[in-house]
Amino acid sequence: MAKIVVVTSGKGGVGKTTTSAAFASGLAMRGYRTAVIDFDVGLRNLDLVMGCERRVVYDFINVIQGEARLQQALIRDRMLDKLFILPTSQTRDKEALTAEGVARVMDELHGEFDYVICDSPAGIETGALRALYHADEAIVVTNPEVSSVRDSDRILGILAARSRRAEEGKEPVREHLLLTRYAPRRVQGGEMLSLDDVKELLRIPLLGVIPESETILQASNQGIPAIHMKGSEVATAYEDVVARFLGEEKPLRFVQPEKPGFLKRLFGG
């Protein structure tokens, strides 16, 4: 029985797709049968970040509309044989994501996988609502800035009111905060909200902090999920996120500026 996890945020460009790719890969590395679905109809980024764009024949929308079977549309990952990608269409619009169609695909995935990761589009409209509807858990991706925090807050309200769990009066969706693109030095300079600020504003359990890093860009240009960039800060941070998600204790890293500056060394911290 699959656990369904939505990666969501309200705001765009905060790192949902990057996170979906890394997180799904991390679960598959741990041996879990994992599927990751692109709900961002019209943009279609996930297959690029996962490096499988040339192998897309059928997509999520084809399956929803009965033009292909799920097995035909699922793409096995190049690196991890437990990981499958369900890409989306670039040519249809989000109205193609019918509630019944999505429910049918979710049902079918449910029996085959341990985890289904739903990469949500930005916004609070159809695509985002469909992506979060079936969720058991939600990873709320947030950047350390006021507008992103506000949008995350909004999405948390929607999760609490419009998810299937809410509608059916079941236990609420489990919420996780993932702070991404965190630059401790800029936090220190007062340009960004601090981790504590964000925790205080949103008040949901912290799953991890992903530092701002060039490595992300290199990885996505090569079509390699960031968690494969062995030894890099972001890969380590995403490994920690997967570990914590699976219930392991991991101390937080990459939340302090790297080296104390000259003045700080002189006068102490």
Place this chain on the structure above:
Amino acid sequence: MTEDHAGKPSHLRLSGGVFTLSVLRLESLDPAQLESQLKTPENALRFLRNAPIVLDLLQLPDQPLPLRPWMDILRAAGCFPVGVRNASVAQEEAAAAMGLPHLRGRELEPARQETPGGAPASMAPNEVQEGGSTGPGQILRHPMRSGQRHYARNKDLVCLAAVNAGAEVLADGHLHVYAPLRGRALAGVMGEERSRIFCASLEAELVAIAGIYAMPDPDHPLWGKPAEIALQGEQLRIMPLGT
């Protein structure tokens, strides 16, 4: 406003903001109807004194409409129309000529529990109820998040988790927030002037009692502290909790 405290010319600074506005849905082409409705003592706009409002023209037939009489009536009632929505092209032009922009807002997301459909800003007569608080008040245990709104009609409202920026809590009686109050809080919505607001940390965008409102700012001595808010005469008094 062109000089700062030191007397130096200040720079023009432009920034964005998200605002929650009350919406008044006009349901008849005849301004006299609104006027007579506003004359009754329990009119629903009482608690919107000094408040900016948006005129929703959805219900009106698609024909040019002289906005001036509407504006005069509303201003006389103490409201500030700041824009229109759901206007036809002709109505939009008329509004623009009056300095009222066409706004494209969205309805607030309903909160998880009981939420009144129209909320008190609508003029529907069923919004107007007999005064007097009944029952033990209502308890909200989950955080109120941006875009959510909760109204405890005829009662007090007790919020055990944060009311975040962009959320709105309303009660006909008192409002208790045992967590940070960062959004909008309106007590005594139907005009009960003895209603009060109590909060564990005052960080609100807006507080209002019986229609008199204030927008505390971070320089307020009680910002971030436990506070009690009461109506004294025509003014809100913000004091430390427990004095």
